[in-house]
């Protein structure tokens with residue numbers, strides 16, 4: 105038997121259990137990974153509340169992981185037992201073992217800490233694709249909303265790497281950290297638009313939204329053209345205003361490998377604010393569902 109996070113009805117973290125499940129084995133083109141860490145995402149919460157997509161219950165949970173390959177199916181390419189990898193899956197990553205397509209994993213650089221390795225597979229690709237969708241350059245001043253979160257932190261840094269000036273919204277306690285990355289922090293809440301104007305008197309040319317709602321209203325009020333605003337958090341607003349909505353769909357293992365290398369070398373920074381054992385999965389989600397904090401929360405498993 106193997107252990108996995110599971111839920112049998114929609115709801116709060118209270119519905120989560122860690123249960124014994126039959127061992128899974130890889131089929132053609134798949135590998136099995138003994139998971140060492142698995143990240144938490146707001147997406148998991150939406151899925152667990154039945155918002156998207158509807159599931160056949162019971163269901164596993166979690167979409168990103170890192171671990172060691174312990175079984176290889178037929179035609180699984182270059183992969184071998186013992187390879188250290190990180191990757192993504194639709195759901196079910198929060199488990200001792202996960203069976204995935206051989207094309208949904210990338211090699212984990214030796215220098216990449218196990219804890220953060222499990223927290224890159226979903227947010228990393230999302231940030232990379234969202235940022236690339238705006239073709240940013242040195243003449244851009246970009247608003248990144250939710251800049252302290254998993255996607256926001258990476259997007260803000262990727263925008264900086266593209267040469268843009270970056271202003272990021274976050275609560276005060278995260279400002280010093282953002283400043284250290286060359287991002288100008290601005291507090292959200294009442295008066296945000298005025299503070300944004302002060303932070304960028306030259307004006308904004310683009311926005312990467314990770315929050316939705318009032319953040320998008322603010323971006324539009326600042327005069328950023330709708331086609332230069334990409335949101336990953338508010339599909340209704342994207343449709344209403346004709347905004348971009350490029351997110352994690354269509355991700356590739358090559359992109360993930362690139363991101364992993366950048367995080368391992370310290371060129372991209374993605375802090376883990378908390379790491380919980382598998383058995384504390386409910387507490388871990390109560391933490392995530394506060395909606396605040398810097399970087400990632402992960403579950404740590406195994407050695």
Ligand SMILES: NC(=O)c1ccc[n+]([C@@H]2O[C@H](COP(=O)([O-])OP(=O)(O)OC[C@H]3O[C@@H](n4cnc5c(N)ncnc54)[C@H](OP(=O)(O)O)[C@@H]3O)[C@@H](O)[C@H]2O)c1
Nearest residue numbers: 146230250252253254255274275292336337351352396397
């Ligand atoms: N479409 C896709 O493919 C895709 C993929 C991944 C994520 N998403 C969505 O993108 C959103 C962000 O995901 P994430 O993984 O980055 O979340 P996260 O790591 O949980 O971060 C959320 C961040 O939002 C900040 N925050 C809360 N309220 C805010 C506000 N009003 N203005 C600005 N910042 C605020 C919090 O920082 P403070 O401590 O500073 O408050 C926190 O760091 C979620 O809605 C998620 O579902 C979509």
